[in-house]
Amino acid sequence: MTPAFFRSSCLVIALLILFPFNTNAVDPSEILGNATLEKRARHISKDLRCLVCQNQSIDDSDAPLARDLRLLVRERLIQGDTDNEVFDYVVSRYGDFVLLRPPVKAVTAILWLGPAIFVLIGFIGLLRYFRRQSKDENAEDQNT
Amino acid sequence: MKKIFYFLPLVILAILAIYLIMGLGRNPQDLPSVLINKPIPAFELAPIKGQTKGLSNLDLLGQVTLVNIFGSWCEACRLEHDLLMKISKNNLVPIYGIDWQEPNNLVGPRWLKRLGNPYTLVGDDPKSRGAIAFGVTKAPESFVIDKNGVIRFKHTGRITENTWNNTVWPIIMDLKKQ
Numbered sequence: 055m056t057p058a059f060f061r062s063s064c065l066v067i068a069l070l071i072l073f074p075f076n077t078n079a080v081d082p083s084e085i086l087g088n089a090t091l092e093k094r095a096r097h098i099s100k101d102l103r104c105l106v107c108q109n110q111s112i113d114d115s116d117a118p119l120a121r122d123l124r125l126l127v128r129e130r131l132i133q134g135d136t137d138n139e140v141f142d143y144v145v146s147r148y149g150d151f152v153l154l155r156p157p158v159k160a161v162t163a164i165l166w167l168g169p170a171i172f173v174l175i176g177f178i179g180l181l182r183y184f185r186r187q188s189k190d191e192n193a194e195d196q197n198t
Numbered sequence: 199m200k201k202i203f204y205f206l207p208l209v210i211l212a213i214l215a216i217y218l219i220m221g222l223g224r225n226p227q228d229l230p231s232v233l234i235n236k237p238i239p240a241f242e243l244a245p246i247k248g249q250t251k252g253l254s255n256l257d258l259l260g261q262v263t264l265v266n267i268f269g270s271w272c273e274a275c276r277l278e279h280d281l282l283m284k285i286s287k288n289n290l291v292p293i294y295g296i297d298w299q300e301p302n303n304l305v306g307p308r309w310l311k312r313l314g315n316p317y318t319l320v321g322d323d324p325k326s327r328g329a330i331a332f333g334v335t336k337a338p339e340s341f342v343i344d345k346n347g348v349i350r351f352k353h354t355g356r357i358t359e360n361t362w363n364n365t366v367w368p369i370i371m372d373l374k375k376q
Contacts, residue, residue: 147232
């Protein structure tokens with residue numbers, strides 16, 4: 055490897071790290087003239103699931119249905135919907151599944167509280183274990 | 199007695215594992231519709247080329263209907279088409295079509311001309327407005343609508359002869375009696 059080649063490879067890698075590829079699927083023609091509305095649209099799109107490729111947001115997905123949903127989001131914002139009204143509109147047709155951030159409800163409580171409960175169980179177990187150990191040590195101390 | 203607690207984590211793990219393994223067998227595309235027993239959301243679609251009337255939610259009032267989302271690009275719709283033709287020929291239930299995401303406005307009408315048109319009315323849906331109104335994720339999907347315009351049943355994917363005879367048609371007959 056010549057030093058020149060090495061230097062240029064380093065430069066390419068550094069550039070890739072510094073300026074990662076823009077990974078959203080928004081077509082320039084979709085972008086709204088109003089920067090504030092466009093910002094809100096992007097924000098909403100990142101939280102809506104693409105129903106075709108289900109683990110992508112509609113902001114990331116190239117699927118035609120995702121594109122049409124992005125356009126719909128923008129159209130509703132132009133009509134004066136609040137962010138929540140846009141979410142409600144989509145949820146009323148596709149259900150909570152369309153939200154990438156599941157809402158906190160009675161049915162999703164285990165989803166949100168589950169990890170905390172497991173940590174708590176583990177912590178209690180650990181506490182009991184250490185307590186017992188120090189008790190054993192105390193007992194040993196008394197025996198000697 | 200205390201030893202039972204040592205097995206508790208294992209038991210919890212086993213229950214969780216069984217629950218999650220059962221989840222693997224489910225089809226993630228097969229979403230339960232939130233629209234069941236709700237009135238159809240408002241929508242209005244232009245006619246496809248060559249026809250004069252499009253489709254809106256108001257066209258679906260007053261009688262039991264079947265709404266079918268299709269596209270000429272959709273292989274399963276082609277397979278389903280023969281059954282839809284049979285249903286319309288025998289006047290079992292009026293079928294209303296939503297022609298979804300055609301690449302241009304000619305292919306849909308051409309497809310129906312070649313294979314026959316089982317639909318009472320067809321709405322052209324290039325921007326997915328009709329599909330989104332029904333919460334559709336992929337074609338074909340079909341909905342049974344009652345006389346009051348309330349969505350009563352959703353079928354994701356192709357309606358086979360079997361599903362028609364055992365599920366969809368009994369539901370329609372039931373609703374017709376009401």
